[in-house]
Amino acid sequence: MRNLLKAAVFKSLYFIDVQGRLRNKKHREGRITTLCLHRISSDNDHFFDPIKPERFEQLIQYVLKHYEVISVDDVHSNPGKKPRLILSFDDGYYDFYSNVLPVIKHYSLPSNHNVVTDIVNGKQGVIWTEKLNFLFNYFVEKKPDDLLQLGGVDYSLKQYQSTLDGFYITILKKLFELEHNDRETVLDAWLTKFNLKIIPKRMMNWAEINECAKHGVTFGSHTKRHCVLTSIKSEAEMGEELVESKAEIEKNMGRKISILAPPNGLCDDAVLKKASLAGYKYVLGIGEHSYMKNMAEGMTFLSRLNLISEPQQDMILRIEELQSNLRKYRPV
Numbered sequence: 027m028r029n030l031l032k033a034a035v036f037k038s039l040y041f042i043d044v045q046g047r048l049r050n051k052k053h054r055e056g057r058i059t060t061l062c063l064h065r066i067s068s069d070n071d072h073f074f075d076p077i078k079p080e081r082f083e084q085l086i087q088y089v090l091k092h093y094e095v096i097s098v099d100d101v102h103s104n105p106g107k108k109p110r111l112i113l114s115f116d117d118g119y120y121d122f123y124s125n126v127l128p129v130i131k132h133y134s135l136p137s138n139h140n141v142v143t144d145i146v147n148g149k150q151g152v153i154w155t156e157k158l159n160f161l162f163n164y165f166v167e168k169k170p171d172d173l174l175q176l177g178g179v180d181y182s183l184k185q186y187q188s189t190l191d192g193f194y195i196t197i198l199k200k201l202f203e204l205e206h207n208d209r210e211t212v213l214d215a216w217l218t219k220f221n222l223k224i225i226p227k228r229m230m231n232w233a234e235i236n237e238c239a240k241h242g243v244t245f246g247s248h249t250k251r252h253c254v255l256t257s258i259k260s261e262a263e264m265g266e267e268l269v270e271s272k273a274e275i276e277k278n279m280g281r282k283i284s285i286l287a288p289p290n291g292l293c294d295d296a297v298l299k300k301a302s303l304a305g306y307k308y309v310l311g312i313g314e315h316s317y318m319k320n321m322a323e324g325m326t327f328l329s330r331l332n333l334i335s336e337p338q339q340d341m342i343l344r345i346e347e348l349q350s351n352l353r354k355y356r357p358v
């Protein structure tokens with residue numbers, strides 16, 4: 027019922043072009059809209075559902091009509107007649123090469139993609155969040171009556187069976203707090219417990235990444251292991267994630283890179299300081315609103331809007347920040 031009501035309200039708002047008014051407001055304020063996208067694929071995944079290629083094409087049509095698409099390097103240039111927008115992607119999945127590159131090439135659109143250097147070419151396995159998604163998709167399908175142990179707490183899967191989406195977020199947030207190796211150990215133990223063997227998704231290799239770069243894709247680092255940067259305690263580990271990943275990309279691409287996209291958008295002042303010392307000029311976060319902030323030492327922080335798989339009108343209203351604006355007025 028709530029969903030039906032929401033759909034009806036969104037349809038009415040879309041019909042009266044609320045998105046146009048919100049877009050004009052952003053333009054008047056000189057704000058740049060930065061979109062954060064992940065997988066573009068026909069695959070289905072309950073917890074990390076890719077945006078389908080047809081929906082992506084609809085998104086691009088909307089963007090072409092209403093925005094000037096710019097590259098991250100152009101954020102300090104003067105705005106033109108249309109509001110400005112950046113297309114930014116994370117993770118390095120192969121479906122970027124197969125499903126996004128042909129589209130952005132066709133329309134000559136600049137974009138940004140941030141890769142996890144240990145996972146390029148599937149070198150060292152899979153991103154940890156993929157393990158979690160795999161496990162929770164199994165819970166949705168098989169409904170095991172079992173216990174999930176984390177931090178000394180036993181979570182009864184039977185109890186959370188009808189609220190798995192919320193339970194997933196609870197577990198994800200608890201995993202954010204762990205150090206990287208502990209998080210991997212916990213996830214691997216869960217996969218073993220449920221006798222699950224994860225099939226890694228294909229990631230782009232360096233040849234494909236270099237080909238994308240020839241067509242206006244500016245690459246950045248999404249760290250070495252998709253590490254939660256705010257959970258790192260050791261200087262050496264932070265160096266590996268920020269400095270080594272940057273050097274690895276530069277070695278394989280033969281050019282300097284200046285963009286860091288902290289995994290899961292998790293970033294704090296300490297991370298920003300380390301990023302600046304490592305030579306990054308742009309840090310791309312994820313937030314409720316799209317905004318740009320000039321940091322110390324000439325670094326720029328861009329907050330990106332995370333796009334998810336959803337109906338076209340909802341996606342457009344999200345780009346214009348209707349959902350986050352409404353959230354402000356939701357009774358607690």
Ligand SMILES: [Zn+2]
Pocket residue numbers: 116117248252289290
């Ligand atoms: Zn990521």
